Amino acid sequence: MQPRPPVVLERLRRRFLGPLFDRLGYDLVPASPDWTHRPTSPREVAHLLDAAAASLSADLAASGLHPREDIRALAETFWHLIPTAPVRQRRGGSGFNGALQLYVAMRVLNPAFVIESGVFRGLTTWVIRQACPGARIYCHDPDLSGLQYRDDRARYSTADWSTVDWSMLNPAATVAFFDDHVSQARRVVEARARGLTRLLFDDDVPAHRIHSHGGPAHPTIAMITALDAAPEPIRWTRNGRPFEQPAGDALAQQAADLIARAHPFDDLHHATGYSPARLTYVELHGGGP
Numbered sequence: 001m002q003p004r005p006p007v008v009l010e011r012l013r014r015r016f017l018g019p020l021f022d023r024l025g026y027d028l029v030p031a032s033p034d035w036t037h038r039p040t041s042p043r044e045v046a047h048l049l050d051a052a053a054a055s056l057s058a059d060l061a062a063s064g065l066h067p068r069e070d071i072r073a074l075a076e077t078f079w080h081l082i083p084t085a086p087v088r089q090r091r092g093g094s095g096f097n098g099a100l101q102l103y104v105a106m107r108v109l110n111p112a113f114v115i116e117s118g119v120f121r122g123l124t125t126w127v128i129r130q131a132c133p134g135a136r137i138y139c140h141d142p143d144l145s146g147l148q149y150r151d152d153r154a155r156y157s158t159a160d161w162s163t164v165d166w167s168m169l170n171p172a173a174t175v176a177f178f179d180d181h182v183s184q185a186r187r188v189v190e191a192r193a194r195g196l197t198r199l200l201f202d203d204d205v206p207a208h209r210i211h212s213h214g215g216p217a218h219p220t221i222a223m224i225t226a227l228d229a230a231p232e233p234i235r236w237t238r239n240g241r242p243f244e245q246p247a248g249d250a251l252a253q254q255a256a257d258l259i260a261r262a263h264p265f266d267d268l269h270h271a272t273g274y275s276p277a278r279l280t281y282v283e284l285h286g287g288g289p
C-alpha cells in the first residue's frame with residue numbers, strides 16, 4: 001500500500017499552506033493516487049472487479065481483440081498490483097481506470113516491442129512493464145526530469161519518436177502508446193508510415209467534451225472519425241485561451257483514411273467510481289488479426 005502523506009507536512013498544509021494557496025486561487029492537495037482510496041470489504045471489491053471486467057471485455061470485443069486470458073482474473077491481478085506502483089500522482093497522468101485499461105489492453109495485445117510517447121513520471125511505463133514483462137520498451141518524452149519510475153530495461157529518449165529510425169522493429173509485434181498531447185492525426189500518419197497498425201491513444205475525447213480536458217491535443221481520434229459529421233470548425237476555450245480545430249484539415253482527412261477501426265473504451269467511472277479514463281484502441285489499415 002502507498003504511504004500516507006507525512007503527518008507534519010499534512011498539518012502544515014491544512015493549517016497554513018492550504019489556506020494561503022486558497023486565497024491565491026489555488027488548491028493545494030497531496031499527490032495521493034486515486035487508488036489509495038479503495039473498498040476493503042470482499043463483496044464490494046468483487047462487485048467493482050466484476051463490473052470493470054464486464055466493461056473491459058465488451059470493449060476488447062468491440063476492438064476486435066481476442067483475449068487468451070480471463071479478464072476478471074487480470075483485473076484482480078491488477079487490483080493487487082496497483083498499490084505497489086512506484087509513482088505518486090493525482091494529476092497529469094493516469095489514475096486507476098486509465099492504468100487498468102492500459103494493463104489489460106497491453107496484456108491482450110501482447111507486444112514484443114512498445115513505443116511509449118508521453119512518459120511524464122513513468123506510471124504508464126511501469127504499467128506496461130507489469131503487463132508485458134519481456135517487452136522491449138522505448139520511452140519518448142522531451143522532459144524526463146519528473147521520472148519517479150525508470151525502467152531498467154527500457155530505452156529513454158527526449159527526441160520525438162518520429163525522428164528515430166525504427167527499421168529494426170517488427171511492426172506486427174509492436175504497439176505504440178501515445179499520451180503526449182500531440183495531434184492524434186499526426187501520430188496516426190507517422191505510425192502508418194513506419195508500418196505500425198496497432199495503436200493506443202490516451203486523451204481521446206469527442207469535440208463536445210474537449211473543453212474539460214487539460215492540454216488538449218487535436219484533432220483527437222474521435223474528431224477524426226467524425227469528420228463527415230463536422231464540416232464546420234470546432235471551437236472551445238480553456239483557461240481563457242481560445243482553441244480551434246479547423247474544418248477541412250488535410251492531415252485529419254489523411255488520418256481518417258488510414259484508420260480501419262477505432263474504439264474508445266468506456267471510461268470505467270460507472271464500474272469503479274474512479275476518475276474517467278480515456279483510452280482508445282486504433283487499428284490502421286494494413287494490419288491483420
Ligand SMILES: C[S@@+](CC[C@H](N)C(=O)[O-])C[C@H]1O[C@@H](n2cnc3c(N)ncnc32)[C@H](O)[C@@H]1O
Nearest residue numbers: 092093094117118119120123124140141179180
Ligand atoms: C499526460 S503526460 C503523460 C502521462 C503518462 N503517460 C502517465 O499516464 O503517467 C504527457 C507527457 O507528454 C509529454 N510530451 C509533450 N510533447 C511530447 C512529444 N512531442 N513527444 C513525447 N512526449 C511529449 C510531456 O512532457 C508530458 O510528460
